[in-house]
């Protein structure tokens with residue numbers, strides 16, 4: 001089968017690899033009908049050291065179950081499923097608490113040893129019962145793009161909003177205008193935020209953010225951005241910041257636009273050494289929360305809104321490619337020519 005392998009920064013290839021297959025009795029084999037390239041894939045694309053064997057890429061997909069192991073109970077051949085970016089057993093203490101990304105038997109697609117990536121024609125799903133979510137529609141559903149976002153970006157934007165304490169009447173800022181930031185706007189609106197300020201500069205992304213519910217846009221950076229947000233919020237900053245970037249400047253901006261007693265939901269994979277401990281966080285009583293989103297826990301909550309068209313997170317996809325064009329998809333996202341690329345294997 002065809003699958004995506006990254007060998008080093010900037011070197012992504014689509015290769016013939018051994019077909020995905022059931023290994024353990026708790027596995028399912030899924031034929032990928034749609035996958036995508038994630039903003040977090042761009043980190044190794046920028047800085048991955050050279051490797052001999054490469055790393056299988058991709059952690060977001062929907063597809064059709066082709067086969068299940070003898071121990072699988074809730075998923076069957078022919079089911080149309082969404083695959084969260086982390087696999088989980090659904091049975092441990094953390095899965096019961098809705099924190100499947102900390103599952104004691106779990107791991108991450110395209111990352112954990114022996115587990116393949118989703119930018120491929122098929123993928124082996126460990127712990128299929130706990131991991132896969134069976135969708136109530138078929139693979140030809142018109143909602144496929146939005147359903148695919150439940151694999152990561154919509155659930156991740158929602159997690160940022162939840163951990164930042166977004167609620168009715170709150171003032172919210174979203175740092176970052178990538179697919180996760182844009183889904184964060186959807187999530188903030190859905191949870192009742194009164195003001196949603198997007199920090200971003202890219203015209204197409206800003207336009208989409210406004211359609212998703214952003215009330216204000218700040219295109220300045222650094223101190224100027226902080227100043228603008230404070231002006232817009234009565235001088236104090238926002239209750240909730242959704243930090244979807246993961247760089248030090250983004251995190252510093254997030255800290256400086258949070259009002260006393262407010263919270264930051266971090267979902268951008270951190271690429272900074274630390275968070276300021278002094279007056280900007282301690283004396284303002286700021287909560288810093290977030291982490292890898294337990295998207296498995298959120299699918300049941302978000303799915304009805306997708307099925308009934310109340311949210312349309314699939315609009316973040318602005319390019320569709322075939323499996324062999326994946327290297328060009330990485331390039332387009334890295335150059336910010338595309339917001340999010342869908343792969344149709």
Ligand SMILES: [Zn+2]
Nearest residue numbers: 089092095103
């Ligand atoms: Zn678990």
